[in-house]
Amino acid sequence: xxxxxxxxxxxxxxxxxxxxxxxxxxxxxxxxxxxxxxxxxxxxxxxxxxxxxxxxxxxxxxxxxxxxxxxxxxxxxxxxxxxxxxxxxxxxxxxxxxxxxxxxxxxxxxxxxxxxxxxxxxxxxxxxxxxxxxxxxxxxxxxxxxxxxxxxxxxxxxxxxxxxxxxxxxxxxxxxxxxxxxxxxxxxxxxxxxxxxxxxxxxxxxxxxxxxxxxxxxxxxxxxxxxxxxxxxxxxxxxxxxxxxxxxxxxxxxxxxxxxxxxxxxxxxxxxxxxxxxxxxxxxxxxxxxxxxxxxxxxxxxxxxxxxxxxxxxxxxxxxxxxxxxxxxxxxxxxxxxxxxxxxxxxxxxxxxxxxxxxxxxxxxxxxxxxxxxxxxxxxxxxxxxxxxxxxxxxxxxxxxxxxxxxxxxxxxxxxxxxxxxxxxxxxxxxxxxxxxxxxxxxxxxxxxxxxxxxxxxxxxxxxxxxxxxxxxxxxxxxxxxxx
Numbered sequence: 001x002x003x004x005x006x007x008x009x010x011x012x013x014x015x016x017x018x019x020x021x022x023x024x025x026x027x028x029x030x031x032x033x034x035x036x037x038x039x040x041x042x043x044x045x046x047x048x049x050x051x052x053x054x055x056x057x058x059x060x061x062x063x064x065x066x067x068x069x070x071x072x073x074x075x076x077x078x079x080x081x082x083x084x085x086x087x088x089x090x091x092x093x094x095x096x097x098x099x100x101x102x103x104x105x106x107x108x109x110x111x112x113x114x115x116x117x118x119x120x121x122x123x124x125x126x127x128x129x130x131x132x133x134x135x136x137x138x139x140x141x142x143x144x145x146x147x148x149x150x151x152x153x154x155x156x157x158x159x160x161x162x163x164x165x166x167x168x169x170x171x172x173x174x175x176x177x178x179x180x181x182x183x184x185x186x187x188x189x190x191x192x193x194x195x196x197x198x199x200x201x202x203x204x205x206x207x208x209x210x211x212x213x214x215x216x217x218x219x220x221x222x223x224x225x226x227x228x229x230x231x232x233x234x235x236x237x238x239x240x241x242x243x244x245x246x247x248x249x250x251x252x253x254x255x256x257x258x259x260x261x262x263x264x265x266x267x268x269x270x271x272x273x274x275x276x277x278x279x280x281x282x283x284x285x286x287x288x289x290x291x292x293x294x295x296x297x298x299x300x301x302x303x304x305x306x307x308x309x310x311x312x313x314x315x316x317x318x319x320x321x322x323x324x325x326x327x328x329x330x331x332x333x334x335x336x337x338x339x340x341x342x343x344x345x346x347x348x349x350x351x352x353x354x355x356x357x358x359x360x361x362x363x364x365x366x367x368x369x370x371x372x373x374x375x376x377x378x379x380x381x382x383x384x385x386x387x388x389x390x391x392x393x394x395x396x397x398x399x400x401x402x403x404x405x406x407x408x409x410x411x412x413x414x415x416x417x418x419x420x421x422x423x424x425x426x427x428x429x430x431x432x433x434x435x436x437x438x439x440x441x442x443x444x445x446x447x448x449x450x451x452x453x454x455x456x457x458x459x460x461x462x463x464x465x466x467x468x469x470x471x472x473x474x475x476x477x478x479x480x481x482x483x484x
Contacts, residue, residue, distance in 0.1 A: 001139065002035035002108040003417050004099060008086065008124050009116035010040030010051075014146070016058035018177075019115065022409035024059050027075045028066065033109075033417055037102055040081045041095060051081040066404075086120050092131035099133075107138035111416050114145050121145060122162040129166030144173045144416055147238050148229070149425070152441065153434035160427045173416050174425040178239045178336075180408030182397065183371045184246060185423075187338070190365070190373065192251050200342070202317045207360065210324045210339040210477055211243050214331040218288065218457065219305065224296030226329075230303045231285075232444075235327040237437045239336075241268065242425075243367070244323055247338055248313055257421040261429060268432035272312040279443040279450070282310040286453040286462040288330040302452050305329040306461040308468070309440070324469070326476070330457035333480035336367035341474075350386040364477070371405060372396035 005023065007015055026032045040051055056076065060067040082098050084091030099110070112133070114124055125143065128134050134141050145163070150156030163172055178184055191197060200206070213235055219226040226234060245264040252259035274282065286306035291297060306328030313323065342361040362376040374394040381387045397405055415423055425433075453462035460466070460478045469476050 001033075002037070002103060002106055003033045004037045004039060004103060004108050004110045005113065005413075005417065006039045006041060006095075006099070006110060007113045007115050008041050009114065009120070010081070011042040011044040011046075012115055014115045015040070016055065017062055018407070018409045019113065019413070020055050021059050021062045022407055022413050024063060024072070024075055025066065025406065025410050026414055028068070028071055031414060036078060036417070038079045039095075039099065039102065040079070041084050041091075043083065043085050045083050046081045048079070048081050052076040052079050055079065086116060086124050086127060089127060089130055092127045092133065096131050096133055109140045109417070109419075110142070112141070112143045114143065118146070118148055122159060125163050125166050134166045134171075140171075140419065141167070142171050142173055142416060142419070143167050144175050144424075146175055148233060149174050149238075149430050150434065151229075151233060153431060153438045156430050156434050160431070164427075169427055170421070172427070173421055174427075174430060175412055175416075176238050176242055176425060177408040177412065178242050178367075179246075179423040180410070180412040181367055181371075182405050183365060183367045183373075184243070185411075186373070187246050187365055201340075203319055203321050205342055206321050207341045207343045208322045208324060208474060209247060210326070210341065211240055211247070211337075212339070212477070213239055213243075213327040213336045214333060214460070215327075215329050216331060216334045218330040219291065219294050219297075223294035226305075227297045227301055227303050231305055231307045231327055231329070232437055232441055236307065236309065236325060237433050240325045240327060241433045241436065243336075243338055244271075244311070244325070247340075248318055248323070250317070255422065257424075260422045261426045265426070265429050265432055266315075267313065268429065268436060270313045270315040270318075271436050272314050273435075274439045274443075276439075276443050276447075279440050280447075283440055283444075283450055284308040284453075284462075284465050284468050285444070285450055286328065286455050286465065288328075288455055288457050290330075290457060304444070304452060306331070306455060306465070308461070308465050311436070322472075324474075324476075326461070326465075328461050332458055332460050332478070334369065335480055337477070337479075338365040338367065339363070339477045340365075341477075350388060362477070364479075370396070370398070372398075 007019060009015070020038070023032065023038060046054065056072055059072065080098070080102055082095050084095055110133070112128060114121055116124055128143070143163070150159050191201065245267045248267045249263040250266065252263045284307060285304035287303065288305050291305055292299070292301060308324060308326040311323045311325065313321070340363040342363070344360045364374045364376070366372050366374070372395050374392050376390050376392050378388045379391040381389050412423060415421070453464045455462040460476065466476060
């Protein structure tokens with residue numbers, strides 16, 4: 001069946017930097033479904049050829065050496081443009097006519113990608129429904145919605161209700177690009193395609209889990225948005241909780257969308273709700289020096305640019321194992337990593353062996369950059385009595401596989417075109433994630449506790465965060481990154 005990929009908000013940065021380069025890569029690899037057309041919709045006045053020329057410059061810049069002018073010419077013949085305003089119903093009526101013309105009135109699978117500002121999501125979906133563009137008359141219709149999906153539980157529920165008035169849940173694909181990353185998907189394979197980890201992947205052998213998403217950059221030109229969102233909405237509700245779910249979930253009965261997402265939702269439902277006292281004790285926040293000087297930040301803003309949070313998952317596998325989540329701007333480096341810290345041996349036989357829990361076995365999943373996995377274990381130092389040293393055993397994508405690791409959007413867009421929702425969030429999953437974050441946001445908004453600690457850019461957040469962990473007998477794993 002022919003496919004049509006319609007981008008609403010097509011003149012924006014996301015289209016030029018991520019979406020069309022990803023579609024071009026899929027075309028280059030012969031992975032796009034046959035007869036796939038791409039249609040852009042936005043207010044900017046473009047002809048078909050003018051938009052193709054505009055996209056060619058962007059794709060050449062973002063794909064680098066993979067850009068082939070001849071291949072682009074063939075690919076661009078499948079690209080069309082329709083000027084229109086999301087606020088104008090007539091523009092969607094004319095879009096429907098153009099799509100029918102492009103598709104020669106054939107039954108086609110259409111995917112609508114909302115690359116607009118989040119404030120236009122509900123209006124865009126409503127207009128699609130009013131123009132009959134969501135009707136499945138022999139073909140299939142899907143809609144992809146970018147984060148943020150709401151700003152709290154109430155707004156997420158409102159958005160879900162609005163979307164469900166036009167599209168059924170099976171047609172809705174809520175995208176989080178972290179789930180398209182090769183290393184995140186490889187974590188599923190690590191856990192469920194190997195027998196060696198399952199017996200120890202539980203409270204009996206694991207002391208705690210750390211998940212860090214550190215950004216070296218500051219808020220930059222996003223300061224106006226960030227000052228209203230803050231680190232919890234920007235990173236925790238989506239990216240970090242997605243990594244928690246993949247790390248902690250049970251094996252699904254089969255690898256298909258509903259089975260996978262059922263297990264992910266169970267993790268969120270098992271996370272212990274936080275009381276006000278819990279928020280004060282188990283969350284930590286900071287703000288880097290210079291944030292208040294950024295253009296768009298309110299004077300005296302108390303928006304957190306760094307946070308660390310301790311969560312408990314109250315189920316059979318994870319009872320008593322803390323999950324430490326950490327993210328921040330203007331930190332030492334850019335890294336995303338999952339650290340599974342195993343327990344110390346119950347009895348140390350060797351007098352020169354380590355006495356610190358930090359030297360116990362550790363599994364590090366490096367999501368980005370330098371993607372790979374490292375297992376750290378104790379070995380004997382030659383000719384040194386019984387002195388021990390921690391030694392790494394690692395797997396690195398760049399060493400094991402040739403070529404460039406594909407962008408996350410390649411996998412996700414192809415899955416959406418093919419109707420595989422395994423790596424997309426379901427309505428109940430989004431709402432459950434907000435249920436975890438809402439008590440923290442509400443307490444932070446009404447209280448001066450926990451303290452907002454300052455930190456210098458280029459560090460791993462406030463020094464007090466290190467002490468916060470030390471007070472619990474643990475250490476943050478601060479590496480930039482562990483694999484090189």
